[in-house]
Amino acid sequence: MSETRKFRVAINRSGWNTALQRDARISIRTETLDSDRPQTLAVTFVAPRITTRGFQFSSDTEPLPCVRAKGSQKPSSPAPRAERPRTRIAPPTDIVKLDDRLFYLLQPPLETLLDGADLSMPFQPFPYQLAGISFLFPRHTAVLADEMGLGKTMQAITAMRLLLHAGELRSILLVCPKPLVTNWQREFQMWAPEIPIATIEGDQVRREWQWKLPEAPVKIANYELLLRDRNLIADGESHFDLVVLDEAQRIKNRSSHSSQVVCSISRTRSWALTGTPVENSPDDLVGIFDFLSEGYLSPGMTPRRMRESTRDHILRRTKDQVLTDLPPKLYRDATLTLSPEQADTYAGAESDGVIKLNELGQSITIQHVFELVLRLKQICNFDPQTGQSAKLNRLEADLEEVASSGKKAIIFSQWVETLKQLSERLSRFNPVEYHGRVPSKRRDGLIQKFREDPNCHVILMSYGAGSVGLNLQFCEYVFLFDRWWNPAVEDQAINRAHRIGAAGPVTVTRFVSSETIEERIDQILTQKRELFEAILADADSPASLGLSQQEIFGLFELKVPGGRLDASADAA
Amino acid sequence: MSTNLKLTPESGTFADLKPGFGSLQKPGRPGGCQLTRFLEPTKDCAVFSPIITGEYRWSNLGFLMSASDSLNFGFLMVSDLGGDLLIGGYLVLNAVGRPREFHCTEPVKPNRAQQILYGATLRPYLYGEQIGKALVESGKMFPNLIVTNSRHSLALGDLLEIPVVWLPGCDESGDVSELSAGLIRLTLGDVDVWLDERHKVDADSIRSQVLNRRAHWDFQEPFERISDAISELQKAA
Numbered sequence: 001m002s003e004t005r006k007f008r009v010a011i012n013r014s015g016w017n018t019a020l021q022r023d024a025r026i027s028i029r030t031e032t033l034d035s036d037r038p039q040t041l042a043v044t045f046v047a048p049r050i051t052t053r054g055f056q057f058s059s060d061t062e063p064l065p066c067v068r069a070k071g072s073q074k075p076s077s078p079a080p081r082a083e084r085p086r087t088r089i090a091p092p093t094d095i096v097k098l099d100d101r102l103f104y105l106l107q108p109p110l111e112t113l114l115d116g117a118d119l120s121m122p123f124q125p126f127p128y129q130l131a132g133i134s135f136l137f138p139r140h141t142a143v144l145a146d147e148m149g150l151g152k153t154m155q156a157i158t159a160m161r162l163l164l165h166a167g168e169l170r171s172i173l174l175v176c177p178k179p180l181v182t183n184w185q186r187e188f189q190m191w192a193p194e195i196p197i198a199t200i201e202g203d204q205v206r207r208e209w210q211w212k213l214p215e216a217p218v219k220i221a222n223y224e225l226l227l228r229d230r231n232l233i234a235d236g237e238s239h240f241d242l243v244v245l246d247e248a249q250r251i252k253n254r255s256s257h258s259s260q261v262v263c264s265i266s267r268t269r270s271w272a273l274t275g276t277p278v279e280n281s282p283d284d285l286v287g288i289f290d291f292l293s294e295g296y297l298s299p300g301m302t303p304r305r306m307r308e309s310t311r312d313h314i315l316r317r318t319k320d321q322v323l324t325d326l327p328p329k330l331y332r333d334a335t336l337t338l339s340p341e342q343a344d345t346y347a348g349a350e351s352d353g354v355i356k357l358n359e360l361g362q363s364i365t366i367q368h369v370f371e372l373v374l375r376l377k378q379i380c381n382f383d384p385q386t387g388q389s390a391k392l393n394r395l396e397a398d399l400e401e402v403a404s405s406g407k408k409a410i411i412f413s414q415w416v417e418t419l420k421q422l423s424e425r426l427s428r429f430n431p432v433e434y435h436g437r438v439p440s441k442r443r444d445g446l447i448q449k450f451r452e453d454p455n456c457h458v459i460l461m462s463y464g465a466g467s468v469g470l471n472l473q474f475c476e477y478v479f480l481f482d483r484w485w486n487p488a489v490e491d492q493a494i495n496r497a498h499r500i501g502a503a504g505p506v507t508v509t510r511f512v513s514s515e516t517i518e519e520r521i522d523q524i525l526t527q528k529r530e531l532f533e534a535i536l537a538d539a540d541s542p543a544s545l546g547l548s549q550q551e552i553f554g555l556f557e558l559k560v561p562g563g564r565l566d567a568s569a570d571a572a
Numbered sequence: 573m574s575t576n577l578k579l580t581p582e583s584g585t586f587a588d589l590k591p592g593f594g595s596l597q598k599p600g601r602p603g604g605c606q607l608t609r610f611l612e613p614t615k616d617c618a619v620f621s622p623i624i625t626g627e628y629r630w631s632n633l634g635f636l637m638s639a640s641d642s643l644n645f646g647f648l649m650v651s652d653l654g655g656d657l658l659i660g661g662y663l664v665l666n667a668v669g670r671p672r673e674f675h676c677t678e679p680v681k682p683n684r685a686q687q688i689l690y691g692a693t694l695r696p697y698l699y700g701e702q703i704g705k706a707l708v709e710s711g712k713m714f715p716n717l718i719v720t721n722s723r724h725s726l727a728l729g730d731l732l733e734i735p736v737v738w739l740p741g742c743d744e745s746g747d748v749s750e751l752s753a754g755l756i757r758l759t760l761g762d763v764d765v766w767l768d769e770r771h772k773v774d775a776d777s778i779r780s781q782v783l784n785r786r787a788h789w790d791f792q793e794p795f796e797r798i799s800d801a802i803s804e805l806q807k808a809a
Contacts, residue, residue, distance in 0.1 A: 043685055048698070050660075050706035053805070054675040086793060098808050105804055106797050108669035112790075166670075 055102055085111060087130040092139050093312045104138040113162055122190055125154070128322040133159045135315045140269045141292040143248070145316035148275040148401045149330050149477070149507030153187045156244060156273055161192040164217055169241040169269075171217055173233075175262060176246035178222040179393035182337045184246070185220065200225055208232060223250055223258050234264040241268045245291065247397065248272035249279055249404075252287035263291050276404035277314065282306055289313075319476065319505050329494065330507045335514050338380065339388040346379045346516060354556050362561050369552055373517055380513040381418050381482055391481060391511045392425055398509065402477050403429055403457040408450065409477035411460050412493050414484060419460040422481065431458035435465045447472075463493055480510045483518060485547055487525055517555060524551050643667040643781055646715030646734070647794040648707065650699045650722055651802065657681050658698060661798035662707035664715050669794070675710045676802055677703055700727025708732065716781050719765065721795050723751045726768055735774035737765040739791055763791050 086109040091101040107113070110130050114121065125133070129151050136142050136159035146152050163169040176184055181199060188197050198216035200207055211219070211232050226233070243265055245251065251259035270292045278284050282303050289297040292313065297306060319330075338346060353372040357364055382389045395411070402409050413419050416435050423431050430453070432446045450459045451474060459472070463484050484490050494508055512518045524547060553560050647663045657679045664673040680703060682694060690697055704725050708718070718736045720726065729736035738755070755766040758775055760782040767775060782791075 043689070048680050048682060048686075048702055050680060050702055051678040052675050052706055052710040053678075054673065054710050056673050056712065057671050086790075088796075098805070101804060102674060102801055103671070105800050106663060106671040106674055108665075108797075109793065112669045112793075 087134050089134045089137050110134050129155050143272045143314040145277045147318045152273045157191040171240045172242045173240045174220045174244045226261050230261045239266040243267040244271045246273045248274040248288050249276050252284035254287045275401040279404045330505050333510050335512050336390045339390045341386045341388045342383040345383050376517045380516050380518050408457050408475045410475050411479045413481040429458045430456040431460050433460045435462035478508045644715045646718040648720040649795050649798045660703035660707050661802050663798050664713045672713050673711050675707050695724040696727035699724035704728035735778050737767050739765050
């Protein structure tokens with residue numbers, strides 16, 4: 001398809017046609033250049049001047065020879081790169097020198113530090129615990145204020161261990177309440193077995209020698225002993241690279257002797273461990289910070305200002321916050337050493353009892369053995385003569401923290417008499433008793449009082465008490481003062497606090513007296529449970545996971561007599 | 573690979589030289605130059621006194637290096653800050669991943685003439701020959717291996733006796749397979765690195781050093797530390 005259009009066109013004359021018709025004319029002209037060579041323009045450029053700045057990190061910080069890892073196991077093959085967690089160490093804000101800040105920034109992740117130093121761990125730490133260790137590692141002043149049961153002890157020990165291996169620390173003093181000394185010894189044995197430790201104890205001459213012991217980079221002392229030896233440690237010659245206070249709320253009163261003594265110790269780093277940094281008032285924290293850095297806080301500071309000032313020095317996690325890291329039930333086994341009176345009584349009772357059992361010969365029955373076991377277990381609870389109890393000492397220390405944080409605890413025992421003794425000795429926690437001797441019509445009221453009274457922190461229960469409907473889900477702490485024969489019964493007791501729908505993880509503390517019948521029973525039951533779980537991991541523990549006849553007789557290295565026995569073999 | 577350097581001898585003669593390892597101290601450093609034994613001497617190599625026992629690695633960059641009983645790894649990173657500004661970071665780690673040295677450069681910017689005339693070779697020139705060389709020269713430690721997260725920094729390998737390998741990371745733009753022309757791949761446990769095929773004689777040595785490091789630390793992770801350290805320095809500045 002096309003169309004025709006008309007346009008007006010103007011033609012301009014350019015003269016091209018005329019020009020192209022002219023004949024070409026060629027002319028030649030010579031020009032003379034001024035120089036022989038054509039000039040060139042050189043483009044020069046200088047290589048960029050590179051200015052560098054360097055930092056050297058001393059390789060002279062070697063650990064003490066006594067701290068070398070001894071035959072530790074190499075970790076198993078590392079996880080693939082994408083899955084490997086990395087807990088980095090960050091310099092705290094009070095480190096201002098650039099070299100020091102870079103030193104911590106450039107440290108490898110904690111996981112690499114542990115792996116590279118061939119440091120084995122009995123259990124893989126939770127992520128929040130690695131975060132706690134990386135919090136402590138670079139700090140000269142720190143408060144680890146995790147809720148009870150989250151592993152403050154383990155985090156502190158591992159941080160100390162890494163610093164000792166890095167050569168950053170050479171002398172450490174750990175101060176704790178007396179009932180917790182053996183606990184710290186055990187924890188060091190578990191988490192840092194290659195670190196030599198010295199427990200300051202004994203008469204004055206011995207203690208003087210122990211304070212000066214160079215082979216033990218870690219020294220453990222209790223608060224009371226520190227008061228007695230203040231002249232030895234605050235003599236101007238002693239210096240510790242690190243002083244750690246356990247249950248640091250003990251020094252919240254700045255005018256107390258304990259506070260004055262610990263503050264007078266010459267040290268480079270100061271750490272405080274406490275589940276309750278503020279018990280009654282914000283000034284409690286002033287007392288703790290007087291130890292960390294005198295004058296950093298002052299009484300009467302507003303809580304807001306106090307919080308801003310201490311933000312970088314305090315790390316506190318609660319179970320709710322680290323819920324995703326935690327299992328539903330957190331077991332912390334408290335292995336205790338009997339008090340001297342208990343130990344004497346126990347030794348006598350056991351040897352007499354075994355002699356009598358042997359004298360029975362073939363007429364021995366399972367009932368005879370039960371009786372001896374029960375008697376020994378009662379001595380592990382309380383010395384019958386003096387009332388001394390290593391378990392109670394530890395329990396009181398733990399309950400202080402439970403009560404201070406406003407939480408509630410269940411304490412189980414298989415004996416009503418034990419519960420009554422505990423009720424009397426723990427009266428300041430306003431306990432309620434719930435066992436077979438309590439009339440049924442009173443029981444509901446007791447549960448209600450325990451649930452609703454903010455001053456009532458403890459309920460004392462027997463294993464057999466309670467019903468299916470008993471609901472104590474608001475309890476976060478369970479203490480097994482003495483153990484039952486059958487783990488399934490213990491589980492049932494614990495589950496009164498922990499059920500589906502429980503608010504958070506339950507911390508279960510199981511008391512076991514070391515080198516006693518309790519420890520032997522615990523070992524057998526643990527083996528049986530592990531074997532069961534290895535085979536049938538998804539199934540619930542059966543009711544018959546108690547001790548067999550042979551195992552009960554084996555507690556005293558006795559043989560099962562021939563023929564039928566009168567009593568049932570199952571203790572549960 | 574060794575290159576020839578012309579130096580002024582203070583004592584000894586070229587005829588006294590015996591094959592072995594040697595080192596030179598950077599001119600201007602106090603203490604003069606030291607030499608023990610050196611490898612493949614030529615008439616252009618110099619001997620200096622006093623003779624110090626021990627083994628040293630020959631360097632053609634003229635800086636002092638000392639052999640170490642334990643492995644050291646160097647990590648070289650050049651960051652593009654935008655606007656043609658580059659900053660280099662160099663971290664030396666021991667065999668368990670702990671830091672020995674850290675160096676970084678001031679921001680470097682090529683001028684217009686360099687940008688035009690170097691063309692496609694500008695990045696290897698800046699990353700390897702300028703920034704990388706300056707950083708490694710400024711160090712006192714002698715790494716057994718240098719790992720870089722930038723393909724361009726491999727040019728440093730032509731200047732050093734130390735093997736230099738490339739570890740591609742998430743920062744690398746472009747497809748690794750396209751960038752790996754002229755390189756050989758070394759699979760070392762859970763680490764894959766790339767080496768200039770002209771230096772493939774170093775492959776066995778590299779494999780041995782990486783597999784013998786005392787901890788299974790991730791080779792990508794030190795670059796995060798370098799990045800954090802550079803940020804810290806910039807904040808301080």
